Amino acid sequence: MKNIAIGVDVGGSHISCMGFDLENQQLLPDTFSENCIDNHAMPNAIIQAWGTVIKHSIAKIGVNNVAGIGFAMPGPFDYLNGISCFNGQNGKYEHTYGMNVRERLTEFLNLSQPVKIRFINDATAFALGEAKFGKAKTYKSILSITLGTGFGSAFIKNGVPVVHGNEVPQGGCLWHLPFENSVADDYFSTRGLINRFEQKTGYKCEGVKDIVALCGTNTDAKQLLEDFGEKMASFLHPWIRKSNVEVIVLGGNISRAYPLFGKSLKSYFNSVDLRVDIVVSDLKEKSAFMGSAILIDNKTYDTILPVLQKM
Template sequence: MVMNRKYAIGVDVGGSHISSVLVDIESKAIIPDSYAEQKVDNKATSEEILDNWSAAIRKTLNSIEPENLLGIGFAMPGPFDYENGISQIQGVDKYEALYGVNVTNELRDRLQLNQSVPLRYLNDAMSFGVGECWMGEASAYENVVAITLGTGFGSAFLSNGIPVIEGKSVPKMGYVYHISYENGIADDYFSTRWFIDEYQKRTGVKCSGVKEIADKANNEVEAEKLFSDFGNSLGNFLSPLLESFNADCLVIGGNISGAYNLFGPSFEKALKSSGLNIEIAISGLMETAAMAGSGRLADEAYWTDIKHLIPNI
């Protein structure tokens, strides 16, 4: 075992599970054998939630000697006080028991971490974007927009790997989910629930998720058209945002990205009809991207570049 402090732990906090992995900062690599995952009941007590989070992180931590740990970074859903490590999650039907809890103090105690080991936090969609720009599909590009299509509609705008959260070229915080679209907001139309609700509206059939509908698309006109309509709408919605940011790459992750072969053609056609010709990449890292991005927060050089943003996220 190499005895130097070059390893970070990247953590992705999901709605029903938590994942963690070692990130080799120097070589920009994930250490697969260190991967740990723990199921979490997001409606449990704060003690139970934090115990489960700690269990996953501890498994990853056991892969190295404690003195080799640079720090721990978290891809954390909001609302969250990213600067001080205090949960502000409420009204979203998950992790409500953590409201007001200092996650840093609780995890530091459970993991018996030295005070010199930093615990740092970033929005989960931003972490995905940072990971993709650092070691993924978007690493060769300057202005990158990263989106995640799944339970919700996540987004991040990055320039040279640094999130852009203000200015005329981006929506506030780089978030697009809340932007008005048709009869609601973007999150209503570019997420799993749109597929489920719209498919039921068109066919009378209730499906459990996007994959079930995708499996029908090869043999059913209604399912095929649903994906085509989704791609067209997504292209029309994103075009002005991509143009404003002068994006040269769009990277797409989240579970729905697995059906890109079904919605991609209409999506790309919509972009081209808006005069856009940018690189489109489907994430190969997927969930690992968020862990890579959060792990990078332990790199002091990178942290110096982005820490001024954290209080405003």
């Protein structure tokens, strides 16, 4: 019986995937597969890299059990038709521009019976996973924030992504909105923290974990993360009010530093009399696996299809 969907999480430097039992609504950890990616490679090399990782999971699952493959894919991307829109502006996968990923992967996988391949934005996949299986599953109105190399976001209402209307920014995305002298993505991201710490101290860290490690003894590091929380709250609060958000779910690598920026985040919300719950994901990338895998369930896909047409 074809009841296993494969959830695929495509990152800027890696790809990973895992099987998901659609009937029992459970991930299958033994089917996990991953590999590093050169995101500046030519299209054939990228399809081979993506396809090889997926083939490894298929081998563990058994091809006759695979119902389909769901992709959590960064943008810009034509999620409905499976076509790459990476034009080089975000510095990755620029050579795939215009490529029909669905067709190319179907050809590469060369399965005896072609399977459904469906796509959704990676931040939205994470949000769907959290809304259905994670700490946000008891809430109706959710704002998911992924903090890492970029500033990902998704608004979920009653289990469905919201990407248009007066309550959310266009596309449900926050990363491109103006903040201070640039856009939010430049501030609430790994590079934003690293750059501001270097400006303050003259020391360039390799990653946020280096800054976190210094917080016990370095006042600049501690203040930087407190500022991160306060400024993020000030940026988010108008949209939280507009969308009547009940809970914020935080994911991504920077969310691990929540103990260092959470207090200032909550303090700002309290100062503007905003009541919203804040949780940090326990599922992490597993949410993206689940949120993309459930696309293969036709009933779920039908509810999300109108949203994909507007992404």
